Amino acid sequence: MNATDILPLDAETKAFEAPHGHKDELRLWLRLLTCTNLVETEIRRRLRDGFDVTLPRFDLMAQLERAPQGMTLGEMSKRMMVSNGNVTGLVERLVESGHLERAPLPSDRRVQVIKLTTEGRSEFSAMAEAHEAWIAEMFEDLSAREIEALLKALGKLKASVLPTLRDAGRPS
Template structure:
C-alpha cells in the first residue's frame, strides 16, 4: 500500500468545514433542547414553548400584542394563542383587549407568572451552565459574536 505524503493530502474545503460546523451546531442544539424539555417538564410541569412565552413577556413588563409575541417567537398566531390560553387559565398571564382595538389583545405576566418564571429562569441558567460549563468565557463570547454576525448577515440578505 502506498500512502501519499502529508503535504499532498488536501484539507477539507471551506464548504465541508462549514457543513461540519452546521452538523455540530445542530447536534448540540438538539441535545441541549431535549434535556431542557425533560427538565422543564420534570421540575416545573412546563414545556419549552411555555417557557419561551414567559421569557418574552418577562422582558416586556408592560405586555405585548399577541401578534408581536408571535413574530418575536417566530411561531404562528395559533400556536401562541393556545399557549396563552393555558397560561391565562393557570394564572400566569393576563390578557386584555387593546385600547381602541378590541380585536388586538395585549398579554403580560401576572405577579404569579413573574415569580414562576423567575424560578424557572434560575434553574434554566443553572442547567445551561452545566451543559456548557467547559466552554471558556472568551470562547463563549467569540462564538456568540460569530453567530450574531452570521444572523445579521443572513437576515439582511433575506
C-alpha cells in the same frame, strides 16, 4: 441565445466548477443543529421534571417577563419566531392555567395584550433561575474568551443568514 454564443468558455467553466466544496458549511450546520438539539432536549426534560412546564410555555413567559407592561400577540409571535396561530394556542393554555392574563386594548379592538399574572411571574422567576444555572452548567467547559468568540462568530453567522431570507409573499 445563451452566453455560449458570446463567451464560448462559459459552458466549460461551469463544467469545471467544483461539484462540491460546500461540505464544511454543511458540517457546521449539522453541528449547530446537534448542539442546539442536545441542549434543548435536556432543558425540556428538566423543565418538565422540575417545574412541570413545557419549553414553549417557558419561552413565552420569558419573553413576557421582560415586558412588564405586557405585549401584543403579534409582538410575541415575532419575538418567539413562531406563527400567529401558535401563539394563540399557547396563550390560551397559559391563561387557562392562571399564568397569564389577556386583555383587549380599548384603543384598538383588534389587539389583545397579555401580561404575566402575579402567580405566573413568581412561578417563572424560580424557573428562570434554575434555567440560567442549567445553561451555565452545560457550558461550563467553555472559557469566557471562548464564549465571547462564539457570540461574535454566531453574530456574524446571523448577519450572513438574514439577507438570504426570502420574503414569503411579496406584494408590490
